[in-house]
Each structure stands twice: as C-alpha cells, then as structure tokens.
Ligand SMILES: [Zn+2]
C-alpha cells in the first residue's frame with residue numbers, strides 16, 4: 150500500500166487525470182507554464198529567458214549556474230531493465246534544477262542510487278511512449294508525492310503523451326501536486342530554468358522526439374565602454390540584461406557572442422538529417438546505439454534504431470564534440486566489445502554505463 154503522507158488531494162489534480170498545459174505560445178511557457186512560475190525561487194528562475202534565443206540575437210544569455218551543466222546516465226538499457234543495467238534515461242542538473250529524460254521501469258530506483266535528488270525534478274522530457282521510456286512514470290510521481298512536493302510537475306513529449314500519462318495515472322490518481330502535460334510538435338522550443346529546450350521529430354515506429362538543451366552565455370560586459378558612454382554604474386546590470394539605457398544599446402557595451410553549453414538527447418530513432426541539424430555543434434550528444442555489431446544494421450533498420458557505427462556517423466555529421474552511447478539491446482551484454490565500430494568513425498566516443506556523469510563548463514575566454 151502506498152503511503153500518501155496524509156495530504157488532501159488538491160483540487161486541480163483530478164483522479165487519474167493529467168491536465169494539459171495551457172495552450173499558450175511556447176515562448177511564454179517560461180512565464181506561466183513550465184518551471185519558473187510554480188517552482189520555489191532560485192537564481193536561475195530570474196533569468197528572464199522569455200523570447201526566442203534566435204530572435205533576440207543571443208542577448209538572453211544570463212547563466213547563473215556558474216557556467217556548468219552536468220548530465221548523468223540514469224540507465225543505459227533498451228527494452229527491459231536488467232540487474233546491472235537500468236533502462237535508458239538521463240538526468241541533467243543545471244543551477245540546482247533537474248531535468249529528467251525518459252522514465253522507464255525502475256528509473257526511480259536508479260535515480261535514488263545516483264543521489265542527485267528526485268524531489269526537484271522540474272520537467273520530464275519524454276522521447277516516446279514505448280513502455281521502456283514511460284512505464285516508470287506512475288511510481289516516480291507517487292514517490293514525488295510522498296516526498297512532500299507540492300509544485301507542479303511538467304511532462305512534455307510527442308502527440309499522444311496526454312492519453313498515455315492519463316492512463317498511467319490510474320494507479321497514481323491522488324498526488325499533492327498538479328501534473329501538467331504538453332504535447333510538442335517537431336520544431337517546438339521552450340525555456341525552462343535558464344535553459345532552452347528544442348525538439349524535432351525522430352524516426353521510430355511511434356511518434357518520437359529528439360531534444361536539444363542549450364544554456365546560453367551572455368557576452369562579456371565591457372566596463373570601459375560603459376564608462377566612456379557615460380552610463381551610470383547603477384544601470385550597468387540593465388545593459389547586461391539586454392535593456393536599452395537612455396541612448397545606449399546593449400550591443401555598444403557588450404563583447405562578441407560567446408558559446409554556451411549544449412546537449413543532445415536522441416533515442417529510439419534512425420539517424421536523420423533533421424536530428425543532425427538539431428544537435429549540430431553540441432558539446433555532448435547522448436545517443437542511442439541499440440546494436441553493437443555492424444552485422445545487425447538490417448535489424449537496426451527494421452526496428453528503427455541505430456548501430457554503434459550509425460550513432461557515431463550521426464555525431465560526426467552533427468559536428469558534436471563528444472558522443473556517449475546508450476540504449477543497448479539486452480542482447481549486447483558487453484557494449485565495450487563493439488566500441489571500435491564507433492571509434493572508427495568518431496574518436497571522442499564513450500560507451501555509456503549507468504551513473505556515468507559528464508560535466509560541461511564554459512570555455513575559458
Ligand atoms: Zn527504447
């Protein structure tokens with residue numbers, strides 16, 4: 150029997166129902182939809198990443214996370230969890246915020262062993278609704294409820310997500326927080342806790358999304374310029390935030406654009422040019438590699454997955470800096486035995502393993 154800690158279910162959370170997030174423009178999501186409005190206040194929530202990073206010429210960058218983003222593989226298996234390999238899932242930590250990518254059976258157990266926390270997961274990115282990527286949701290939601298969480302939980306994924314989450318919620322009907330689901334279309338983008346998250350359609354047997362997370366970096370502020378233009382010290386922060394002060398535009402006191410941090414999350418798909426475009430130039434690409442042996446390429450084609458070599462080719466085509474492989478078939482008992490198939494194509498490849506973590510930092514100027 151599940152303990153609910155004696156709370157009263159709040160009115161917005163109907164038994165077994167998952168409320169779709171309001172159909173507001175995606176650029177507005179950071180204001181009232183995902184994360185920032187309902188979460189407790191953190192420095193990253195003050196970023197004001199409200200517009201499109203593309204539209205405003207990159208002036209949104211306001212990293213408050215110390216220029217650091219971490220990713221851990223919660224699991225690296227496909228199809229079914231194994232005693233030594235949980236199902237493929239990844240946890241991203243940025244400035245105290247957690248983003249979970251996929252949630253198969255047993256994900257919460259591996260999350261607990263990882264030790265990065267569960268209660269503060271703000272948004273879940275779902276690639277697709279096959280069981281090995283979503284069956285862990287009700288258990289995770291119940292655990293979040295038992296942890297005393299009251300802030301809403303946002304779940305995004307491809308069309309069809311709401312019906313599936315609503316079905317899974319039959320066994321997790323009463324929660325002390327609202328579960329807000331949003332179905333994304335290819336190309337959609339939204340802001341969350343100082344990150345920008347973008348998706349494109351992947352190629353699998355069901356609707357599937359590949360994701361990219363970006364942490365933008367603000368251009369360097371040039372104090373000598375500000376002084377020479379007569380901007381009072383008290384207004385410097387406004388210019389740094391991209392506001393116009395008097396006749397002085399931010400561009401006049403800011404240096405050139407600086408690269409931020411970026412991660413690609415790609416699973417259960419064939420390699421496609423749209424995915425290569427999405428993850429172009431990422432610092433880290435976490436990519437499925439279901440089959441190790443090149444001889445299994447026909448199976449990969451038929452089941453709409455990738456071989457190690459194909460994942461490496463995708464990383465190469467995308468000009469990624471680093472590749473970490475995941476979502477191994479249960480038949481691949483020792484993924485490292487096939488490492489050379491990926492390393493032949495893309496030298497900076499790591500064979501993923503449960504709880505492997507990668508830390509990304511801003512480049513030094
Ligand atoms: Zn899968």
Ligand SMILES: [Zn+2]
Nearest residue numbers: 277279353417
């Ligand atoms: Zn699948």
